[in-house]
Amino acid sequence: MPAHNDNFPWMSYYGNYNFFEQRMREHSKVNSIECINPSVYNLELTDGRILKVFICECYSFDTAEYVESCENYGQLQAVVISSNWCGYSLDVKRSCMADQVGVFDIAGFMAAINRREYWTYLTEYERERFEENGWL
Numbered sequence: 001m002p003a004h005n006d007n008f009p010w011m012s013y014y015g016n017y018n019f020f021e022q023r024m025r026e027h028s029k030v031n032s033i034e035c036i037n038p039s040v041y042n043l044e045l046t047d048g049r050i051l052k053v054f055i056c057e058c059y060s061f062d063t064a065e066y067v068e069s070c071e072n073y074g075q076l077q078a079v080v081i082s083s084n085w086c087g088y089s090l091d092v093k094r095s096c097m098a099d100q101v102g103v104f105d106i107a108g109f110m111a112a113i114n115r116r117e118y119w120t121y122l123t124e125y126e127r128e129r130f131e132e133n134g135w136l
Helices: 018-026 063-073 090-098 106-112 124-132
Strands: 030-037 040-045 050-056 078-081 102-105
Touching (some): 050 063, 063 090, 078 106
Antiparallel strands (some): 030 040
């Protein structure tokens, strides 16, 4: 269920992701950011890796939305939910982690890319829920 837009790729209300772009340009682990299309970016990290990142404002991002994203853009390394009013399910987070794909909000992504295995980053809340479910 998208927040602003009913159609893939669930674009930002403002039609851009300037805040995300600015934060990535300022991040100490990011060498460069390239906008492939309005919702997909290639981020070159300081260790040379390039991450293909899909960003959206999908109200409730789950497995169906992830599959649709990959059908449209191919293999992704990360999904970033850009709005505080939007989110993602723990199921899609867990499923994507198994495939070494990270699912985050912007703050989580900024923290995650400080790690080599960025897709394993969990917030405190996520860690508690994963432990409760026996997933860790």
